[in-house]
Amino acid sequence: MSIDTVRINGFACSWGETELKFGGERFHKFTGVDYGDKRTRTFIWGADKAQAPIGRGRGKYEPGVLKITGPKFAIQDLRAYFAAQADDGVSYGDAVIPLVTLQFLEGDNVVTVEFLNVTWDNDSASHSESGDGLSEDIELQPERVKRNGLTLYSSGA
Numbered sequence: 001m002s003i004d005t006v007r008i009n010g011f012a013c014s015w016g017e018t019e020l021k022f023g024g025e026r027f028h029k030f031t032g033v034d035y036g037d038k039r040t041r042t043f044i045w046g047a048d049k050a051q052a053p054i055g056r057g058r059g060k061y062e063p064g065v066l067k068i069t070g071p072k073f074a075i076q077d078l079r080a081y082f083a084a085q086a087d088d089g090v091s092y093g094d095a096v097i098p099l100v101t102l103q104f105l106e107g108d109n110v111v112t113v114e115f116l117n118v119t120w121d122n123d124s125a126s127h128s129e130s131g132d133g134l135s136e137d138i139e140l141q142p143e144r145v146k147r148n149g150l151t152l153y154s155s156g157a
Contacts, residue, residue: 017105020068022118023085023097027078031135032069033102035113037145038062039152061153065122065139066100066115072125075136082120092120100142112149115142 020027039061043053068078082092100115122139144153 019101019103021101021103022078022081023099025081027074027081029074030068030070032067034067035102035115035145036064037152038064058154061144063115063142063145065141066118067137067139069135069137072134072136075138078138079120095120100140111147114146115140115144116146117143 020030020033039059041059042057044055044057046054048054068075070078079092082095082097083090085095085097086092087094097118098116100118102113102115104111118140120138121141124137124139125134127134144151
């Protein structure tokens, strides 16, 4: 694994094209970011000869986890930042970060992804004999995701 390769949903970006900020503070050295959200809609069924749906509901919005991969020292810096935001200054799992932003270039366009009200939900590490440095995966849980100000959820939410 090369620390110089940043992947956002599988798309390779260079260091100069990627910026990750937590509460306005920039963090460096991450090697991977994965995220997503979905809106699950349910069909409405009725007595119809075609036995086809007669409509659908507005749906339920579900933000996916924000998974960040990076070397242990970079993840520890982020862990310390989260802990400092907690009421007791220790429990990084209790902190809520109001805004996390990810910016990168896609072609000539700047893409800004905003993650709102983010909490730390999962730590994962695996250590094995290798020439690569030790890394960790973490999962953060946002309440909502915006892409360049646009949302998958209803604007009334």
